[in-house]
Structures are given as C-alpha cells and as structure tokens.
Amino acid sequence: MNEQPLKIMVIDDENIVGKRLKPALEKTGDIVEAFEEGETALARFAQEPFDIVVTDIRMEKIDGIEILERILAKSQRTKVIIITGYATVEIAREALSKGAFDFIAKPFKPSDLRQIIERASKELRS
Amino acid sequence: MSIIIIASDTAEIEHSIAQKVAAAMDYQLLDRRILEDTAKKYQIDPGKLADAMKTTPSLFKSLSSGQWRYLLACVEAHVLDRLLADKIVCCGLSAHLYVTGVSHALNVRILSGDDSQSEKERENRLQQRKKWSMAAYNEDETELSRYDLVINLDQIDPAEAVKTITGAAGYRKFQVMTYSMKCLSDLALAARVNVALLKTMTDISVQARDGSVIVSTKAGNRQKRKKVETIKELAGKVEGVRYVEVHVKKNLLGVTTG
Known part of the structure; x- marks a missing residue:
C-alpha cells in the first residue's frame, strides 16, 4: 500500500543545510520545502500545515524555539525536529519541554535525520 | 524513559530511595552489585575496586594514583555501557560525577535525615566525599547546584521523596532524544578508550x-x-x-x- 508523501519543511539560515537536506529527504518520495528565514517559513506554514518541520535554533529575527512554539500553536500534530550546532543540556531540555519531537546536534548525517523522520512518520500515521 | 541517578551523603539512604524509585517506575536498579561484574570483566581485585570507590590514593596506602585512576575508569566504563540500555535507576557508583551533559539523566541529591550522626560526623563525611569527588573527577559532589533535584529528608518523608522523583522523571525534558543518546554513547566510548590506555x-x-x-x-x-x-x-x-x-x-x- 502506497503511503501519502510527508510534507517536510526545513528552516536553516545556512543555505547549505537546506540545499543538502532537501534532495536527501526527497529520495523517499516526501515533499520538502527549504527556507532560510523563520518569518517566510511561518508565513508558508500559515497557508498550509506541514507534517514535519526541521528547524535550526540560532537564527536572526526568529529563533528555532519561537518557531517551535508558533508551529505547535497552529498545528499540534506537526512534529518539530530541532537541529543545532550549539547544543547544550539546557537548550535540549527546553526544546523538549516546549514540545519538540526530537533534538539533534550538527553536524549529522542525513541518514540520522531520516531515522528521526521515520519515527515521526510512524507516530503521525498511527 | 530516562536515567535517574541518585546520590546522597549516606549510602544506605541513597540505596533505599533508589530501590523504591526503581520499583515504583519498573526500572532496573544499577548499584554496587555490578562491581563484582566489573572486577570479573577487567580481571581486577573486587576488594580494591570497592576501596577505590571511597578512598583517595596516598603514600601510605597500597593503591597508587595510577592504579586508582584505572580502577575508577573501569567502573565508569562499565556503568556507562549499562546506562546505554536506559530505564535505569543508578546509585552508589558515582555516576552523577561522570554522566555529564546527558539531558535524559535526572540527577537527584538526597540530603539525609540521618539523626544517628552528630553534626560533626556529618560534616566530616561530607568533607571526605568532597575530597574524593574532587580528586576523582574534579567535581564537588556536595555542591547542590549541580543536581536537577535536591530533596531534604529532614523536611520531606521518603515516600514523598520517591513520588517527587518519579514525577520529575516523567517531565518531557528528561526523556531520551537523539542528542542525549549520542552524548551518552560518546561518553561510553571515551570511557572504554580511557580504560584501554590507563591500564x-x-x-x-x-x-x-x-x-x-x-x-x-x-x-x-x-x-x-x-x-x-x-x-x-x-x-x-x-x-x-x-x-x-x-x-x-x-x-x-x-x-x-x-
């Protein structure tokens, strides 16, 4: 049975992250949109919710924790995965307390993120 | 799922609370009983291992500084490998000093309500533990700000303490995540290498x-x-x-x- 493709949003102000993750995540047939600015991403999310949002934490204007809160306020079923190059116990715990699905430190392999997305996908489809 | 590490200035109280928390949460209890396995695994004298967990090396003791560090490294490596399994309550193995930077490890300090000892005895014991923890891990285990949760048994009875700990362990912030598991497996690998080199x-x-x-x-x-x-x-x-x-x-x- 064919499953519906997941709609995945990637938000990172480092252009290279979206460029690398988009094709890697699209390999399994999912639909991926990459954004470099939180505001643009949130505006897009307001038009149409995504199943999964992968967001960096440290970004100008809106940080990843605010994105997490605003996404979950709009769509509780969306799984938000935090990625960061500045991981600490405090930030990780804060992200989880605020509802992040998972938290992963950069650098990571696309396959590591894929595994998290598979888990998120199982929860979404259960 | 998380790891709960319980430390106290009184070993009996630490163990008793840990046992009750493990039973209440249906978690595995990891305590000093594993020292025998550690001794077998690394082919070392279990008596020396137990000794290393409470004393520091000195010119007058049979344990040299190098041996002492090696013995502690063996315990650390063994404990960290076991903690990778998750859903564990750990006590008596000083894990609160080397399981650092792991967000799903809830570090609890129990301040004992042990009336049988005088203030001076209690102070001496704290000073001993401070000296040991500083020598072993450069961490002062009596510094309360390093714990996630501190419970004073002079004010809270043990049954309430167990409830408080199990409640806190259920907080989302203490759940396993990819980052925290990776931190733990990195610590475990570093500990295994440490053992191989310190030998x-x-x-x-x-x-x-x-x-x-x-x-x-x-x-x-x-x-x-x-x-x-x-x-x-x-x-x-x-x-x-x-x-x-x-x-x-x-x-x-x-x-x-x-």
Whole structure:
C-alpha cells in the first residue's frame, strides 16, 4: 500500500543545510520545502500545515524555539525536529519541554535525520 | 524513559530511595552489585575496586594514583555501557560525577535525615566525599547546584521523596532524544578508550565524538613519538573507534608517564 508523501519543511539560515537536506529527504518520495528565514517559513506554514518541520535554533529575527512554539500553536500534530550546532543540556531540555519531537546536534548525517523522520512518520500515521 | 541517578551523603539512604524509585517506575536498579561484574570483566581485585570507590590514593596506602585512576575508569566504563540500555535507576557508583551533559539523566541529591550522626560526623563525611569527588573527577559532589533535584529528608518523608522523583522523571525534558543518546554513547566510548590506555599509562584524558577520539596526554620529547604510536594502537583497537587524534603536552618534569 502506497503511503501519502510527508510534507517536510526545513528552516536553516545556512543555505547549505537546506540545499543538502532537501534532495536527501526527497529520495523517499516526501515533499520538502527549504527556507532560510523563520518569518517566510511561518508565513508558508500559515497557508498550509506541514507534517514535519526541521528547524535550526540560532537564527536572526526568529529563533528555532519561537518557531517551535508558533508551529505547535497552529498545528499540534506537526512534529518539530530541532537541529543545532550549539547544543547544550539546557537548550535540549527546553526544546523538549516546549514540545519538540526530537533534538539533534550538527553536524549529522542525513541518514540520522531520516531515522528521526521515520519515527515521526510512524507516530503521525498511527 | 530516562536515567535517574541518585546520590546522597549516606549510602544506605541513597540505596533505599533508589530501590523504591526503581520499583515504583519498573526500572532496573544499577548499584554496587555490578562491581563484582566489573572486577570479573577487567580481571581486577573486587576488594580494591570497592576501596577505590571511597578512598583517595596516598603514600601510605597500597593503591597508587595510577592504579586508582584505572580502577575508577573501569567502573565508569562499565556503568556507562549499562546506562546505554536506559530505564535505569543508578546509585552508589558515582555516576552523577561522570554522566555529564546527558539531558535524559535526572540527577537527584538526597540530603539525609540521618539523626544517628552528630553534626560533626556529618560534616566530616561530607568533607571526605568532597575530597574524593574532587580528586576523582574534579567535581564537588556536595555542591547542590549541580543536581536537577535536591530533596531534604529532614523536611520531606521518603515516600514523598520517591513520588517527587518519579514525577520529575516523567517531565518531557528528561526523556531520551537523539542528542542525549549520542552524548551518552560518546561518553561510553571515551570511557572504554580511557580504560584501554590507563591500564599501562597515566596522564590521559579522552574525548569522543561519533567514533572519533581525541586523547590528551603529557610526554617528554624523547617519549613523545612512542607514546603517540602506542596510544593510537591501543585506542584504535577499542570497538567503536574509527579515528584517533593525540594531543601531547610537554612533560616539564621530564618524567616518563607510561
């Protein structure tokens, strides 16, 4: 049975992250949109919710924790995965307390993120 | 799911609370009973192992500083490997001093309501533990700000303490995540490498990340090359190690350190 493709949003102000993750995540047939600015991403999310949002934490204007809160306020079923190059116990715990699905430190392999997305996908489809 | 590490200035109270928390949460209890397995695994004297957990080396004791560090490293490596399994309550193994930076490890300090000891005895015991923890891990275990939760049994009865701990362990912030599991597996790998090196060397410090290991050590100019080669060879044999980098500081005393 064919499953519906997941709609995945990637938000990172480092252009290279979206460029690398988009094709890697699209390999399994999912639909991926990459954004470099939180505001643009949130505006897009307001038009149409995504199943999964992968967001960096440290970004100008809106940080990843605010994105997490605003996404979950709009769509509780969306799984938000935090990625960061500045991981600490405090930030990780804060992200989880605020509802992040998972938290992963950069650098990571696309396959590591894929595994998290598979888990998120199982929860979404259960 | 999380790891709960319970520490107290009184071993009996620490164990009793840990046992009750493990039973209440249906978690496995990891306590000093594993020291026998540790001794078997690394073929060391279990008596010395237990001794190393409570005393510091001195000129008047049979345990040298190098042996002491090796014994503690064996315990650390064994405990960290067991903690990778998750859903564990750990006590009596000083894990609160080396399970650092792992967000799903809830560190609890129980301040004992032990009336049988005088204030002076209690103070002496705290000073001993402070001295031991500073010598072993450069951490002051009596510093309460390093714990996630501190419970004073003079004010809270043990049953309430158990409820408080199990309640806190249920907070989302203490749940396992990809980052925290990776931190824990990096610590476990560094600990395994540490054991492999401390068996024959001293002045070793190991950090690991994703199978890459950085070993910091000291050596005189003459021993530097040989020491680097030996470290690379020994560390490279440890399961899970993909790459070894060695940083050598000059040993100003010119003493051979392994």
